[in-house]
Amino acid sequence: FTHLFLWCWGLSPGPCVSKSGGTRQSPINIQRRDSVYDPHLQPLRVSYDPASCRCIWNTGYFFQVEFDDSQTALSFTGISGGPLENHYRLRQFHFHWGAVDERGSEHTVDGHTYPAELHLVHWNAAKYPAYEEAVLGEKGLAVLAMCLTDTRAPGSCSQDRRAAMGPFNPSCLLPACQDYWTYSGSLTTPPLAESVTWIIQKQPVEVAASQVSAFRELLFSPLGEEEEFMVDNCRPRQPLMGRRVRSSFR
Ligand SMILES: Cc1c(Cl)c([N+](=O)[O-])nn1CC(=O)Nc1ccc(S(N)(=O)=O)cc1
Ligand SMILES: [Zn+2]
Numbered sequence: 001f002t003h004l005f006l007w008c009w010g011l012s013p014g015p016c017v018s019k020s021g022g023t024r025q026s027p028i029n030i031q032r033r034d035s036v037y038d039p040h041l042q043p044l045r046v047s048y049d050p051a052s053c054r055c056i057w058n059t060g061y062f063f064q065v066e067f068d069d070s071q072t073a074l075s076f077t078g079i080s081g082g083p084l085e086n087h088y089r090l091r092q093f094h095f096h097w098g099a100v101d102e103r104g105s106e107h108t109v110d111g112h113t114y115p116a117e118l119h120l121v122h123w124n125a126a127k128y129p130a131y132e133e134a135v136l137g138e139k140g141l142a143v144l145a146m147c148l149t150d151t152r153a154p155g156s157c158s159q160d161r162r163a164a165m166g167p168f169n170p171s172c173l174l175p176a177c178q179d180y181w182t183y184s185g186s187l188t189t190p191p192l193a194e195s196v197t198w199i200i201q202k203q204p205v206e207v208a209a210s211q212v213s214a215f216r217e218l219l220f221s222p223l224g225e226e227e228e229f230m231v232d233n234c235r236p237r238q239p240l241m242g243r244r245v246r247s248s249f250r
Helices: 002-008 131-135
Strands: 044-047 053-058 063-067 078-081 088-097 116-124 141-148 162-164 180-185 196-201
Touching (some): 088 141
Parallel strands (some): 141 196
Antiparallel strands (some): 044 078, 053 063, 063 088, 088 116, 116 141
């Protein structure tokens, strides 16, 4: 019906049907025994330029650290290799976490949840002129995800508060082990666009203990309104719908 309705208006949902009727939604549970080793998967090539780090702000869903992803950015800042056919440029990274350590990650591995999950969001700069187009386009985005046992909180703030960030190299957040799973999915908050190649690192990142509690002091609510703590900003797992999860390791 959705397609018919859109067709009536001369609109096509395109390859990235979002919300209901989605066939490739995220996050998912990764059942290790059902993932398929793909020997053709290349190693991931990650290269970030700390000088392109711009600001940190609270979007109301999570806080995100944004990077200069304009063409003028001097150096290569992003990822290539792995399951990707092109070079994807880093746009932002953010976290999802729970109210308690027993939940918080969006993806799970054999049903195991972690207190938090980091997402580094990249867009296909070889195929699209800007992030805005890539969000809704085929193979538009690549999100590099890793579960965290705890995270370093760069500071608390209410919704829409923005702060400048000095040079920061997100590579310091990446685990040493290069093994990953990959599957085709979507954004995990609206518009839930089905344009994401997910790359999930196998090794969780161990960081300083009792850091996720600092995230829990952030606010969903705008300044001056009744305080609502930003917790449990993780979407429930979505049906696999027959999708295959590939692994880069045996
Ligand atoms: C939809 C859109 C556009 Cl277009 C723009 N823009 O600036 O042009 N920004 N956003 C918002 C956005 O990116 N959300 C987003 C949501 C979930 C995730 S997650 N958890 O990694 O799946 C990554 C990002
Ligand atoms: Zn996310």
